[in-house]
Amino acid sequence: xxxxxxxxxxxxxxxxxxxxxxxxxxxxxxxxxxxxxxxxxxxxxxxxxxxxxxxxxxxxxxxxxxxxxxxxxxxxxxxxxxxxxxxxxxxxxxxxxxxxxxxxxxxxxxxxxxxxxxxxxxxxxxxxxxxxxxxxxxxxxxxxxxxxxxxxxxxxxxxxxxxxxxxxxxxxxxxxxxxxxxxxxxxxxxxxxxxxxxxxxxxxxxxxxxxxxxxxxxxxxxxxxxxxxxxxxxxxxxxxxxxxxxxxxxxxxxxxxxxxxxxxxxxxxxxxxxxxxxxxxxxxxxxxxxxxxxxxxxxxxxxxxxxxxxxxxxxxxxxxxxxxxxxxxxxxxxxxxxxxxxxxxxxxxxxxxxxxxxxxxxxxxxxxxxxxxxxxxxxxxxx
Ligand code: MG
Numbered sequence: 001x002x003x004x005x006x007x008x009x010x011x012x013x014x015x016x017x018x019x020x021x022x023x024x025x026x027x028x029x030x031x032x033x034x035x036x037x038x039x040x041x042x043x044x045x046x047x048x049x050x051x052x053x054x055x056x057x058x059x060x061x062x063x064x065x066x067x068x069x070x071x072x073x074x075x076x077x078x079x080x081x082x083x084x085x086x087x088x089x090x091x092x093x094x095x096x097x098x099x100x101x102x103x104x105x106x107x108x109x110x111x112x113x114x115x116x117x118x119x120x121x122x123x124x125x126x127x128x129x130x131x132x133x134x135x136x137x138x139x140x141x142x143x144x145x146x147x148x149x150x151x152x153x154x155x156x157x158x159x160x161x162x163x164x165x166x167x168x169x170x171x172x173x174x175x176x177x178x179x180x181x182x183x184x185x186x187x188x189x190x191x192x193x194x195x196x197x198x199x200x201x202x203x204x205x206x207x208x209x210x211x212x213x214x215x216x217x218x219x220x221x222x223x224x225x226x227x228x229x230x231x232x233x234x235x236x237x238x239x240x241x242x243x244x245x246x247x248x249x250x251x252x253x254x255x256x257x258x259x260x261x262x263x264x265x266x267x268x269x270x271x272x273x274x275x276x277x278x279x280x281x282x283x284x285x286x287x288x289x290x291x292x293x294x295x296x297x298x299x300x301x302x303x304x305x306x307x308x309x310x311x312x313x314x315x316x317x318x319x320x321x322x323x324x325x326x327x328x329x330x331x332x333x334x335x336x337x338x339x340x341x342x343x344x345x346x347x348x349x350x351x352x353x354x355x356x357x358x359x360x361x362x363x364x365x366x367x368x369x370x371x372x373x374x375x376x377x378x379x380x381x382x383x
Contacts, residue, residue, distance in 0.1 A: 006067075
C-alpha cells in the first residue's frame with residue numbers, strides 16, 4: 001500500500017465570546033487537519049495544533065509545500081522512517097514550533113492508517129493499554145473581562161463539579177493578588193473534594209512564580225503548570241526547588257531532542273507534550289521513554305479538535321507509570337471545556353466525559369468517524 005494523496009484542510013471559527021488566557025485574547029479557534037489517502041482508498045486523519053493564536057496556514061504550508069512531496073508514494077506503515085526523513089529534511093529551519101506541528105499531523109494520520117490497515121486501535125499498536133478509563137480534568141476558567149472575575153470563576157468551578165469533574169485546572173497569570181483571590185473563591189465554592197491545578201502560561205518571573213506557589217502551598221495542588229518562560233530551564237529548576245508544589249511543563253516543547261533537556265535537568269515533575277505539536281505518536285513515544293528513565297510522569301497537554309483528543313487518549317493510555325506503586329496517581333486527561341466547534345462537531349463520535357471520566361476509543365486507528373459534511377462546510381483546502 002502506498003500514500004496516493006495528502007489533503008490539508010484549514011479550519012477557522014470566530015468565537016461568539018472572546019476569552020483571555022494570561023498572554024492574549026483568543027478570538028477564534030482554528031486547526032490544520034490533514035487527510036492521507038492510500039492507493040487503496042483508505043483515509044488517515046491527523047492534526048497540527050494551532051497553539052495560542054497560531055494561524056493554521058503556517059503548518060498547512062509546511063505540509064503542502066515541504067512534507068507532502070516527501071511522503072507521497074511511501075508505505076504508510078513506515079512511520080518511524082517517514083518521521084526521521086521529515087525531521088531531518090526540515091532540521092535547519094524546523095526543530096520546534098509549527099514545523100513540528102506539521103510533522104505531527106502527518107505522523108498521526110499515518111498511525112491512523114496503520115491502525116486501519118492492521119485493523120487495530122492505535123493504543124494496541126503502541127503496546128497496549130495501561131488504563132481503559134481515564135479520569136478527566138476540566139480545563140477552563142478563561143477570562144471574559146481580565147481581572148476581578150473571581151465570582152464568575154467560582155461559579156464555573158461549581159458547574160464543573162456538578163458535571164462530575166473532581167479535577168480542575170485554573171488559568172491564572174492575571175496578577176498574583178488576583179490569582180490568589182480567584183483560588184480562594186474557587187476553593188470555597190467546591191470544597192476540598194476537588195483537586196486543583198493551576199496554569200499561568202509562563203506569565204511570571206522566577207520570583208513571582210515562587211511567590212504565587214508559596215501562597216498556594218496549602219491548596220494541595222496536583223501541579224503548577226508553565227510557571228516561567230519555556231526557554232528558561234534553570235528558572236524552572238529554581239521554582240521547583242523553592243516551592244512545595246509539583247511543577248508541570250512541556251506544551252511549548254518539541255520532540256525527544258527538546259524534551260531531553262527539560263527532563264535531564266529535572267525541571268518538571270510532569271512532562272506535558274501535546275501530540276499534535278510535539279511530533280505525533282512517533283516522537284511522543286520517545287519522549288515517554290526518556291521521561292520514564294528519569295522517573296518523571298508524562299501527562300499530555302490536549303487543546304485540539306476531535307482528532308487531537310482521540311490521538312491524545314490513545315497515547316495517554318499507553319504511557320507507563322513513571323513511579324509505580326499500588327496506589328500511584330494515574331495520568332489524567334485534559335478536557336477542554338471552552339468553546340470549540342471542531343472538538344464537538346468534527347467527528348460523529350467525539351469523546352465525551354461521563355461523570356468526569358473518559359473511555360479509550362475502540363475501533364481501528366484513532367477510532368474516529370469524521371463528519372465529512374461538517375468538514376466540507378467549515379474548512380478550506382490549502383493549496
Ligand atoms: Mg497549559
